Amino acid sequence: MAKLKICGLTCEADVAAVNEVKPDFAGFVIEVPGRRRSVTPEQVKVLVKGLNEETLPIGVFVDAPPELPISLLRDGTLWAAQLHGNEDEDYIEKIQNMTGKPVIKAFSIKTPEDVKRALRSPADYIxxxxxxxxxxxxxxxxxxxPVKRPFFLAGGLAPENLRTAIAKLHPWAVDISSSLETDGKKDPAKIRQLSKMLKQINTLEAYKKEREADS
Structure with missing residues (x-):
């Protein structure tokens, strides 16, 4: 049963769109220069207040001063911090120890060694x-x-390849952003389509497991 994270929310319209489908997680890119989806901590605090309570907010950071994610985790704005830079194990453990909140560490996968490095990470999720x-x-x-620890799968996921991705890798969660946009903005119709598809995939996967258990 793959969970859904919709990332790159920037405005109230985005929040309203995800509230329709109630994904497990919503991602906000926070203070990352040069990223068109980047928002300020102040904007995130406002947007999160409008988020459905069933959806957990995740802040996406790139080599930010650790005080930034720590403050947003401590004040309850964020459920978890997702790190996309060169943050090392000390950085990860500092956030964990000072907040008691989950840390997700992103890894660029280009070689088998990249996967091994990810699996060794002290982050709560990779x-x-x-x-x-x-x-x-x-x-x-x-x-x-085959990965035994829970992980998020990201990168180019869309309705065209979602079924294959889940069947092949069995991720704990899928992280989707670009394919849910039209002209650079979140598209409610695309969000509804993908959410519906994921529910169908999850239902089929659950059915297969039941059949295997009975056989």
């Missing part, structure tokens, strides 16, 4: 992506062996 900065492209899924 995120496997084509590029740690979020490129909207897929990576070679054949590089990923």
């Amino acid at each position: 995120l496997l992506d084509q590029g740690a900065g979020g490129t909207g492209e897929t990576f070679d899924w054949n590089l990923v062996p």
